[in-house]
Amino acid sequence: MDKVRIKLNSTRGIDQIVLLNNVDRKKIIELEGEDEKVKSVLFGKKNNLGVKQVLDCDVMMAFLTNKEFGWPANNIKLMHGDKIIGGDVTDPVKLQEYQEHSGYCVFGNIVVELDKLVKKGSSADSICMVVNPKPFPHIGHIPGISDALMASPSRFTDEYIRSRLQPNSKKHCIGSFLLGFNIKNHIFGNSAECTSVKGSVY
8 A cells, every 4th residue: 555655645736645444435425425416407416426436446545636636537428318418628728619609508617518408398307417437547557456546526525535634735725536446465465454454445
């Protein structure tokens, strides 16, 4: 685990990290459940597939980011039935182009195609915001680690993560992410250490 911490601490834009335990996991499950119950007037329900996959990993961590972090692109999709009607855009130039185009509607960094928007008479509940995970290759070279991925948490979980970190580390941070990965015994010095870490997240 020391190699993981060292790599994360040396990754540009990552401000502070924390290893999450079983108590954290249960709390995040609760908070994400609350978030899914809060339906957006514009985007209906939410399905955070990324967080759900991180919760299934052997090890869970969280980290705060500053403006130098490479923010993941194309991880949010707006679905109306089986059709994609919009998604997130991180490129400010492209975002400006969408704002100036009459065929699109922009909400923050979410772009929606107007001709695919909910038809008259349909409810917002038929729209679903799907938040996908993203691969996290920064630690992929470390022996014994596989399936590393990151996920954008809900605002409830974001607040919880920030409460687990030092106050002076949060002033210039602009976001938080959950990190999950699976492990093999030989990443640890002995089998007891491996069992201990796995037990901390299950």
